[in-house]
Amino acid sequence: DVEMTQSPLFLPVTLGQPASISCRSSQSLVYSDGNTYLNWFQQRPGQSPRRLIYQVSNRDSGVPDRFSGSGSGTDFTLQISRVEAEDVGVYYCMQATHWPPWTFGQGTKVEIK
Amino acid sequence: QVQLVESGGGLVKPGGSLRLSCAASGFSFSAYYISWIRQAPGKGLEWVAYITGGGSTMYYAESVEGRFTISRDNAKKLVYLQMNSLRAEDTAVYYCAKGRFLDDLDYWGQGALVTVSS
Numbered sequence: 001d002v003e004m005t006q007s008p009l010f011l012p013v014t015l016g017q018p019a020s021i022s023c024r025s026s027q028s029l030v031y032s033d034g035n036t037y038l039n040w041f042q043q044r045p046g047q048s049p050r051r052l053i054y055q056v057s058n059r060d061s062g063v064p065d066r067f068s069g070s071g072s073g074t075d076f077t078l079q080i081s082r083v084e085a086e087d088v089g090v091y092y093c094m095q096a097t098h099w100p101p102w103t104f105g106q107g108t109k110v111e112i113k
Numbered sequence: 114q115v116q117l118v119e120s121g122g123g124l125v126k127p128g129g130s131l132r133l134s135c136a137a138s139g140f141s142f143s144a145y146y147i148s149w150i151r152q153a154p155g156k157g158l159e160w161v162a163y164i165t166g167g168g169s170t171m172y173y174a175e176s177v178e179g180r181f182t183i184s185r186d187n188a189k190k191l192v193y194l195q196m197n198s199l200r201a202e203d204t205a206v207y208y209c210a211k212g213r214f215l216d217d218l219d220y221w222g223q224g225a226l227v228t229v230s231s
Contacts, residue, residue, distance in 0.1 A: 104159070
């Protein structure tokens with residue numbers, strides 16, 4: 001199984017400042033079609049997860065453009081350019097290249113300082 | 114709009130059984146696979162089971178293989194998760210989520226809580 005490792009696990013941020021979350025996979029996430037199937041999910045307190053980013057860097061409909069994804073191979077990053085209060089929650093990366101199983105990172109909890 | 118609504122959660126004793134349902138609306142149901150993903154209290158996300166749009170292929174996490182069965186009724190737009198031989202470590206919120214090949218888990222339901230305790 002592909003192991004997904006996120007860092008940090010806890011991220012206190014100041015409103016209006018940038019934030020960055022790292023996700024590393026135990027093997028390359030490049031699929032046979034040349035694409036990379038790495039997704040990011042946001043889970044706000046008391047809510048179900050919501051997909052933010054698919055295929056490393058594509059924002060889902062309705063996702064603010066302050067969220068961006070980047071990376072390749074085994075190293076990926078989710079960046080928030082200017083954190084807002086509504087961004088508080090837990091963020092998960094998930095690989096969808098080598099399945100089953102689909103595997104998630106441990107989650108990174110974002111809180112406001 | 115897309116909706117996935119889980120039901121059937123509750124309190125069950127160790128060794129018992131429970132069946133969760135996931136009711137879908139707002140999209141072409143049979144064109145999408147459905148996965149179940151669970152989240153133990155205060156913990157992260159764990160993929161549990163998957164079924165293709167036509168219902169011909171299923172996959173399970175090792176932790177539930179042989180105890181859980183996923184199925185679907187496309188006429189009723191329902192997906193089921195039959196959970197047998199339940200253990201305390203199966204206690205979690207269970208989410209259903211839809212996806213297509215290489216476009217995974219784009220929408221999730223609100224979840225159903227399953228508590229396994231004597």
